[in-house]
Amino acid sequence: MKKDKTVWIKADGITWEENKPRITTGLESGADCILLNTEDIPGARELGNIRVAAPGDEADIIVVGCGSEGDGTRELPEDFADSLDISEAIRLSREGKTVAGYVIIRNKRYEQFALELGKTCDYLITVGTDWKVIPLENLIAGLQQLDVEIIAGVQDSEEAKLALETLEHGSDGVLLDTDNLSEIKNVISIRDRSGMERIPLIKARVIKVKSVGMGDRVCVDTASLMIPGEGMLIGSQSNGLFLVHSESEESPYVAARPFRVNAGAVHAYIRIGEKTRYLSELVSGDEVLIINSEGETRPAVIGRVKIERRPLMLVEAEVEGAVIKTLLQNAETIKLVGNNGKPMPVTELKEGDEVLVYFDASARHFGIKIEETIIEK
Known part of the structure; x- marks a missing residue:
């Protein structure tokens, strides 16, 4: 049975004023989840009922990797068994928490790290830099037998369509990072049609x-x-x-x-x-x-x-x-x-x-x- 594709909105900028329009448009358009700063969670919940992902226990989905190894704030360890992010994801999972790993794919080693982190999480958020499709293909292939949903970072509807269709199955969802609020609605529309069958008439x-x-x-x-x-x-x-x-x-x-x-x-x-x-x-x-x-x-x-x-x-x-x-x-x-x-x-x-x-x-x-x-x- 096909999984429903999801759209997450990236709204973890520096200020609440910067993030609020993305959150509001995401709520109004039918987004599935908002990626937030921890301190913005109460404000987002006042705006409407939607799942939130953020570092910290207050979130519906706890994110590991932001401000850490996943986004390059800390260097990756030589041995991934020593990774703080992987250890934290394992701990949270054992406590029954829903966990999302966050990795910016800067090079092949970060792709390998994302693959290992994904094995310990419910969701794996991957944000490409100069090259996006091949790492996403590798992660989809490497994690297809595991119960983890891959959320691909995108900046517009064209990238979203590509991510959702990669390797036929595509990513399980996208994380949209844009200040163009009309693109949020465009990506939601692509989500609504993605995975829907085409019926021969x-x-x-x-x-x-x-x-x-x-x-x-x-x-x-x-x-x-x-x-x-x-x-x-x-x-x-x-x-x-x-x-x-x-x-x-x-x-x-x-x-x-x-x-x-x-x-x-x-x-x-x-x-x-x-x-x-x-x-x-x-x-x-x-x-x-x-x-x-x-x-x-x-x-x-x-x-x-x-x-x-x-x-x-x-x-x-x-x-x-x-x-x-x-x-x-x-x-x-x-x-x-x-x-x-x-x-x-x-x-x-x-x-x-x-x-x-x-x-x-x-x-x-x-x-x-x-x-x-x-x-x-």
Whole structure:
């Protein structure tokens, strides 16, 4: 199972006035942790609820290496067995504390030190100097069998993307050091998409569109705004899901609601990560998967689920010799996505139209993909 990538914000400058904007923007943008000076911990906790990393027992994650061997304040010992930082990390771990090692990779020897320190920590923060990718590759390879998360120091979103993708797996997170507050938001956006699967979408040919009467349909309102081209994967069969477009487009009939997908009837499946769930099961606080016409995905949190009785229509489509179906509300604001990536109102669908779908010949049991024969009609 993929780990969620994390973003840490470096806010351990000389003064609180220097650090506060980074801390505030990190909190507002959804950063996972703030690296602080010990004396700034009370002020940061007043600003909001977020994990803090700092030297000293008051922190959620205790950092070793700052003002010591890791950052070059003290010289590295000839024998790493004599390292004060490694000894301190071992002591803290034995006391049940969460520990992060901090190392500035100045040369090969510091890379070797980081590898040894990482063996004793929960997190290893590595900050490159002139050369960054090769040391990070070596550390990822050297520590991949251990339960330690590597946090790579970066200065902008371009470096963050590179770090999170190095050696396919990438670092487990990044430590962003920047005064450009907009870059904090950019890196958070990269984090949100990093590690998310790309779902292959293919075209299906519509073979039937039919009004079927009244039924209970589900609107999924998220705490995120969607843009044109984005929606959710919905369908009556778990292995054949239609890309149902968000209400992100203006309409002459109703204002845009870019947080919403009018997903379909209560019985339908919705793709959630690697699994599917019934629309009727969803509640506020659950996580759903937003997907665009290119198959790119991102998570979103449900803010509200609305179930109301509405007129429904059946849409059937043929894909790879199979027929897949879904029931959608019969209204012009509900749209599928055409093969050209543009939304198509269900009220204008006709036989022969092509729409984007996800299709997998494998069956699913309790939402989990399995090799089994299951017939859904």
